Amino acid sequence: xxxxxxxxxxVALGAHAxxxxxxxxxxxxxxxxxxxxxxxxxxxxxxxxxxxxxxxVIAPGLALAHARxxxxxxxxxxxxxxxxxxxxxxxxxxxxxxVVLGLAVANAEEHVASVAALANAFNDPAAVERVAAAxxxxxxxxxxxxxxxx
Numbered sequence: 001x002x003x004x005x006x007x008x009x010x011v012a013l014g015a016h017a018x019x020x021x022x023x024x025x026x027x028x029x030x031x032x033x034x035x036x037x038x039x040x041x042x043x044x045x046x047x048x049x050x051x052x053x054x055x056x057v058i059a060p061g062l063a064l065a066h067a068r069x070x071x072x073x074x075x076x077x078x079x080x081x082x083x084x085x086x087x088x089x090x091x092x093x094x095x096x097x098x099v100v101l102g103l104a105v106a107n108a109e110e111h112v113a114s115v116a117a118l119a120n121a122f123n124d125p126a127a128v129e130r131v132a133a134a135x136x137x138x139x140x141x142x143x144x145x146x147x148x149x150x
Contacts, residue, residue, distance in 0.1 A: 010034035011137035027102030036077020057091035
């Protein structure tokens, strides 16, 4: 199982977000900069959370923003956004969030494989804090076990 590529353009460190919607939009912008999605994908990720709740907060301090495959997904992609100040998504146990992952997939099989690979990467409870403290895209890739992974 491998993660989607994580180019430098898909990493935003120390981003400022007033709330969870702004944090998810940061992840959408990172996916857009990397060429994985069109900007409309950000609003679809927000709609998923509006509809289904904060289940995307998959571990303490970690959110996995995503939406179903659609015409705004150009190719599989991953984005990592660290927040200067944590934000609440409304999860009863895992708020506040310091790291937002954005995931775009073209089909259901990619989704399952990518989520499994991310779960493996964040199996170490310290990984979220290490990503939150990272100072470069290369450091984020190393923490996620991607080598240079671009």
